[in-house]
Amino acid sequence: MKLSFFSASMERYPIERVFQAAQEFGYEAMELWGGRPHAYAPDLADGDVKKVKQLSKDYRLPIISFEPDMVTLSWKDPRWHKENMDYYKVCLDMISELECPYMVLAALHAEFGNNYKDDWNQLIDSVGILAQHAEKRGVTILLETIAQFEGYLMHRCDDIIRVMDEVKSPYVKGMLDMLTAITANEPSSEYFEKLGKDLKHIHLVDGKKDNEAHLIAGDGELPFEEVLAMIHSYGYDGYCSLEHFDEYRGEPILFNHQAIRRVRAALQNIGLE
Template identity: 25%
Template sequence: MHRIPLATMNHHYLFYDLERFFSAAHELGYPCVELWTAPQHFFMDYRQNEPIEKIERLARTYDVRVMGICPEQTNPKPNNMAAREETAQERTYAYFTRAVDVASAVGASQVLVTSGWAFYDEPLEDARARSAAMLRRIASYAEGHGINLAIEALRRPESLIANSVADLKLMLDMVGSPALKVCLDIGAMVDAGDTIQGYFDAFGPDVIHAHFVDCGTRSLHLALGDGERDVAADIATFARNGYRGVLSVECTDAQTHTDPVGADARSMRTYLDAYSRIEEAAPAL
């Protein structure tokens, strides 16, 4: 059966050099990574970014593909898709179009985006309209460069604009761009009371990416095997819906900061064990 590729991300390597992240991905058998643009790993703002050759060298040395770019974009980061002031809007546009350029240069296929966030003392509809307008601009640029934007829901109180399947559906309808697709973030999904099947029922093949994590009382973004979800059942639901993206482990659990390699090893082991269970139960899936 086709195995959905597993990727890892570098959030929990924030106290390690980026090369250790790439070398660990290679050692543990991850075929690809999603690169979070943390400034200590790969600096990027609206004016500049580190040389692309840094990423190209690591990807080549460790034979690990960069499948996507995940820019920094939640409050208090300045890159707010729903920014209100004109100067902040132009900085936001410059930042995300730079992310598109970086993705294109390193051979990635997508950039992860969110709706941005609203001020609590303004009408939510105003912020949502600003977010849609900015997403439309950036999506037009991305489409011209052959890059998709994958938008994920955010949890309250990170944002009030897009927390659920229904909110994301509204955003996609408002933007109306073929370059704007969906990232299913398991943590945000659980927080909103949505389901994996509900995402596919709403968006079908427009679900092109997943932040695939375990969830527990400590965090909704745990390494696989560190929480309470049935990882095999989750993978099987993606497979039944013909998912052709990757499952990207967005581990942000602070308890993994001192041993991110161990966390990634648990995730890979849990993923492989899950596929063994799936294949034993339904070898023709």
């Protein structure tokens, strides 16, 4: 199983310290957070892309996915919507420069009082436009479901499939965030069964049904050895990013070390490492 480091878990550290920690702990790749001080797309376009590419090379950690500093695609004010679309296009441009294959995209909350059908149609139009830009740059957009606490358009695997069906682009695929399967009360196996080869990435986290906390293996409700065995049984050959947030940001280096140790130990226990 290929494990990647999600840089957002060390958001208070400069980007070089993040690469250093990921290498020290034995991660095999980097999922890059597109916020400051790591890889905010306008900063990359202003010259920082060369620095990040060099860090990836120096620390022998390929950048295998990029998660922008997420902005909603549901603003009804056309000025705000255009600004956010332009931002995502810059992200795609810079991801291509970084030789990274994937951009993660989620549908976050915007305004209350909107019509669901209007929001959905705007999402489809937006993803379609971004998919055309992604094709020009050789980047694939990965649709990520989110917990109901974060948005209401894409909660379940079927929502990803619906977007893919309506956008009809080979540059739009799906991914699995283990937490959103928990909060949606949906078996994570549904993503493997329904997406098949269109499942391109996994956020390998633990969690609980009643909140959006992204926990390290063993701190939530999942039987993690069985989770790893399931992933292996489906023949998944992509990366699994260990994505952890607020609960660990006071000591991110210690907890990221603990996270990968727990996953490696679980893999050993079931004979996969």
